[in-house]
Amino acid sequence: MSLAANAVPNDLEAFWMPFTANRQFKKAPRMFVGARDMHYTTSDGRQVLDGTAGLWCVNAGHCRPRITEAIQHQAAELDYAPAFQMGHPKAFELANRLVDLTPKGLDHVLFTNSGSESVETALKVALAYHRAKGDGSRFRLIGRERGYHGVNFGGISVGGIVANRKMFGTLLTGVDHMPHTHDPGRNAFTMGEPEHGADLADALERIVTLHDPSTIAAVIVEPVAGSTGVLIPPKGYLQKLRDITLKHGILLIFDEVITGFGRLGTPFAADYFGVTPDIMVTAKGLTNGVIPMGAVMVSSEIHDAFMNGPEHLIEFFHGYTYSGNPIASAAALATLETYKEEGLLTRGTELAGYWGEALHSLRDKPHVIDIRNLGLVGAIELEPKAGQPTQRAFSAFLAAYEAGLLIRTTGDIIALSPPLILERQHIDEIVDTLSRILASLE
Numbered sequence: 236m237s238l239a240a241n242a243v244p245n246d247l248e249a250f251w252m253p254f255t256a257n258r259q260f261k262k263a264p265r266m267f268v269g270a271r272d273m274h275y276t277t278s279d280g281r282q283v284l285d286g287t288a289g290l291w292c293v294n295a296g297h298c299r300p301r302i303t304e305a306i307q308h309q310a311a312e313l314d315y316a317p318a319f320q321m322g323h324p325k326a327f328e329l330a331n332r333l334v335d336l337t338p339k340g341l342d343h344v345l346f347t348n349s350g351s352e353s354v355e356t357a358l359k360v361a362l363a364y365h366r367a368k369g370d371g372s373r374f375r376l377i378g379r380e381r382g383y384h385g386v387n388f389g390g391i392s393v394g395g396i397v398a399n400r401k402m403f404g405t406l407l408t409g410v411d412h413m414p415h416t417h418d419p420g421r422n423a424f425t426m427g428e429p430e431h432g433a434d435l436a437d438a439l440e441r442i443v444t445l446h447d448p449s450t451i452a453a454v455i456v457e458p459v460a461g462s463t464g465v466l467i468p469p470k471g472y473l474q475k476l477r478d479i480t481l482k483h484g485i486l487l488i489f490d491e492v493i494t495g496f497g498r499l500g501t502p503f504a505a506d507y508f509g510v511t512p513d514i515m516v517t518a519k520g521l522t523n524g525v526i527p528m529g530a531v532m533v534s535s536e537i538h539d540a541f542m543n544g545p546e547h548l549i550e551f552f553h554g555y556t557y558s559g560n561p562i563a564s565a566a567a568l569a570t571l572e573t574y575k576e577e578g579l580l581t582r583g584t585e586l587a588g589y590w591g592e593a594l595h596s597l598r599d600k601p602h603v604i605d606i607r608n609l610g611l612v613g614a615i616e617l618e619p620k621a622g623q624p625t626q627r628a629f630s631a632f633l634a635a636y637e638a639g640l641l642i643r644t645t646g647d648i649i650a651l652s653p654p655l656i657l658e659r660q661h662i663d664e665i666v667d668t669l670s671r672i673l674a675s676l677e
């Protein structure tokens with residue numbers, strides 16, 4: 236029996252799929268049964284080009300041998316070690332490798348199993364840090380409209396995507412939001428960083444004044460907002476946030492779950508923008524998406540604030556059964572090795588120009604109202620269909636899948652984030668397919 240025939244389940248009802256139109260999917264399922272490098276294989280035997288690195292995570296491409304072998308080997312050697320009060324060498328090795336890779340000053344690592352858990356961890360570290368310093372009145376957390384920080388309660392509280400928040404009660408108290416930076420009126424069809432909008436960071440100064448700096452623990456932003464539809468920060472905006480937070484003793488958290496590990500052509504967005512946060516949140520590309528894992532990098536100042544009191548006492552009451560799991564650690568080490576060997580963390584720099592030009596060649600296609608790009612991220616924003624928001628982009632998603640291309644849509648925005656191993660011919664293929672699809676959309 237072929238792999239494809241073998242892999243098709245006969246009942247789709249039991250699995251309540253995440254962030255999915257379940258009823259639509261189950262009427263016409265889209266199943267992947269294999270993958271290699273830039274492509275998936277579907278259950279009906281077709282090849283689909285991965286325009287989104289899975290969910291922004293498969294940065295080195297699919298089924299890379301070094302990573303597969305590392306997982307196989309680790310599973311046979313040490314499958315699990317308790318994460319609390321015990322250790323194993325690979326988690327320490329990985330933490331050291333990450334400290335070497337992250338911007339100077341981020342010298343300690345807490346491990347998690349996902350981006351959402353990394354966000355919760357970062358928020359809790361921030362609150363507890365101030366308290367450990369005797370500054371416990373700093374309890375407020377500031378996020379941003381349209382921000383995505385995963386789906387747990389802290390993350391949706393500081394997040395700003397309405398659909399992700401509105402069903403879930405009162406969320407965390409003591410949270411406020413800065414305005415988002417999307418300004419198509421002034422910045423539409425900008426290549427790279429938009430010119431206009433650094434002044435939007437001044438809203439933070441107003442929020443700080445409103446609540447008083449002595450009540451604010453941390454500000455969290457995605458350096459490039461991904462899930463909301465790729466919002467590139469205006470020139471100078473992130474530096475302004477850094478200046479304001481430093482001035483008021485507020486921690487700055489960068490959620491680099493999407494931008495981390497080479498997406499912008501530098502290891503992290505912090506490197507790209509030359510702005511170093513106090514806490515950096517990562518996941519996804521850390522293990523090439525293969526095994527769930529996240530990592531939160533913090534400054535020594537934060538770490539050291541906890542390292543007092545009797546030495547037999549636990550310093551920070553937080554962690555997960557699978558923090559630094561041996562198999563995840565082995566996968567992450569092999570992933571970092573693959574990135575290094577193939578120069579993938581800076582490959583985006585070489586391709587960004589070609590990528591940007593190619594995407595912007597679609598600007599005159601029907602319904603296109605904006606195109607944005609940075610590094611190897613891109614977005615094409617479509618005019619919503621009257622009375623049927625999201626329908627047009629969803630139709631594009633379905634048509635692209637039929638045509639052999641995986642894209643991601645959010646609202647009426649097509650988001651693109653291909654594996655970093657892609658070649659120019661893949662960029663051409665993505666743009667050719669999109670060109671045909673956009674021309675045929677109602």
Ligand SMILES: Cc1ncc(COP(=O)(O)O)c(C=O)c1O
Nearest residue numbers: 349350351383384385490492493
């Ligand atoms: C910026 C950002 N933060 C957090 C998350 C949540 O990650 P996960 O889905 O692994 O929990 C995501 C996922 O897309 C993300 O883009």
